[in-house]
Amino acid sequence: MKTFNVPVIYRSPLISAIKNQRKQEDRMKKDFTPTELDFGPIRILLARHFGFCYGVENAIEIAFKTVDENPGKRIFLLSEMIHNPHVNNDLLGRGVQFIMDTSGNQLVPWESLQHDDIVIIPAFGTTLETERQLALLGIEPLKYNTTCPFVERVWNKAEQIGKKNYTVIVHGKPKHEETRATFSHSQAGTPTVVVKDIKEAALLAEFINGQRKPDEFYDLFKGQYSPGFDAAADLQRVGVVNQTTMLATETQAIADYIRQVMMATFGLTEATVGERFADTRDTLCYATNDNxxxxxxxxxxxxxxxxxxxxxxxSNTSHLVELCEEKLPTYFISSPEHILSGSAINHWDFHHKREISSNSFLPEKDRITILLTSGASCPDALVEGVIRRLLSFYGLEHKADELATID
Structure with a gap:
């Protein structure tokens, strides 16, 4: 796989040493057991896969290279390049401006842009409408394009089944930049509707099997369907694609459920189900699956x-939090600085979108075990920082330096 030129500030000698050792031991990536870091009173189990993915490293390389090669030029990002505050703040610190926030609200008026400005498309991709807006301003929309190849793969799959007269069902968060982009690309060629979870998929199924009247669809899925969507006619043949960072198990559950609904509604068999349900397979990216x-x-x-x-x-990080929360106390942090002491931690409650504080988060035991992972847009340097922070409470920070030298 291609290697990228990512700023050294995001790298970690410690994490690189650990990842390289695991790669040597498991080249086929079949072993998903964690890496054990045993420091005596504190034992850290590090996930087999975590951190920057292909798409994120690709985006970072393009963005920083663009800044380096265009001194004196105005450089804009359509919105946050990836969902990591450290990387985005580094770009802002180098003079890059965001045109929109993550919800699509305008921060820089279109009319203030000039034809010789540089506009970078984030890793999430963008809508066709935004591409047209840039073209109208005389800015080549795809010249500085960091869209993740795995996102583009979803767009291609949606286009392929759309050409075969299937309606596209997108499993994603309706307001997420990637889902907005996927919706835009898909609805340009075929009727498209977004479902955010299995509950909305079940609701949509009631329109497929006739339990609900078509007229009810438009209020229940307001803002989530393409213009001209016909709830009576456009749910006769469907296929499911997704936002690449969703929970793999939920995407599969939605696809399997809709497939069964189509079979039951239209009297299909395993041999004939393709007449009504497109075989899209899994459109999650490899990193989401692996993490x-x-x-x-x-x-x-x-x-x-x-x-x-x-x-x-x-999004991909919050799903890792969801998985962990099912089993044990979980603390979602954006940097080591949120670990205030061996007892106090500030962490994010993503269910209620607020930061909360917890005391006594490290149990008072002779030996504790901590599971540690990070999202696909998180620099390894931050994970090393967390390890060092935890070790500092036991006077063991020097152990991180010893680990960084493993062959």
């Missing part, structure tokens, strides 16, 4: 708590 599977493997080990590191608005 979630690694957390599942990590959770098989007895532990006292879990720490997940990443941006608070990161």
């Amino acid at each position: 979630q599977t690694a957390v599942t493997g990590m959770l098989l080990e007895p532990a006292d708590l879990a720490i997940v590191v990443g941006g608070y608005n990161s």
Whole structure:
């Protein structure tokens, strides 16, 4: 796989040494057990896979290279390049401006842009409408494009089944930049509707099998369907794609459920189900799959708590938190600085979108075990920082330096 030129500030000698050793031991990536870091009174189990993915490293390389090669030019990002505050703040610090926030609200008026300005498309991609807006301003929309190849793969799958007259069902968060982009690309070629979870999929199924009248669809799915969507006609043939960072298990559950609904409603068999349900297979990216599977493997080990590191608005990171929360106390932090002491921690409650404080988060035991992972947009340097912070409470920070030299 291609290697990228990522700023050294995001790298970690310690984490690189650990990852390289695991790669040598498990080249086929079949072992999802965590890496054990035993420091005596504190034992850290590090997920097999975590941190920057291909798409994130690709985006970072393009963005920083663009800044370096265009001194004196105005450089804009459509919105946050990835959902990590450290990376975004570094770009802002180098003079890059955001045109929109993550919800699509305008921060820089379109009319203030000039034809010779540079506009970078984030890793999430963007809508066709935004591409047209840039073109109208004389700005080549795809010249500085950091869209993740795995996001583009979803767009291609939606286009393929759309050409075969299937309606596209997108499993994603309706307001997320990636889902908005996927919806835009899909609805350009075929009727499209977004479902955010299995509950909305079940609701949509009631329109497929006729339990609900078509007229009810438009209020229940307001803002989540393409213009001209016909609830009576456009749910006769469907296929499911997704926002690449969703929970793999939920996406699969939604696809399997809708498939069964189509079979039951239209009297299909395994041999004929393709007449009504497109075989899209899994459109999650490899990193999402690997990171979630690694957390599942990590959770098989007895532990006292879990720490997940990443941006608070990161979808893929929040799903790792969800998985951990099912089994044990979990603390979602964006940086080591949120660990205030051996007893106090400030962490993110993503269910209620607020930061909360907890005391006595490290149990008073002779030996504690902590599960540790991070999201696909989180620099390894932050994970090393968390390890060092935890070790400092036991006077063991020097042990991190020893580990960084392993062959």
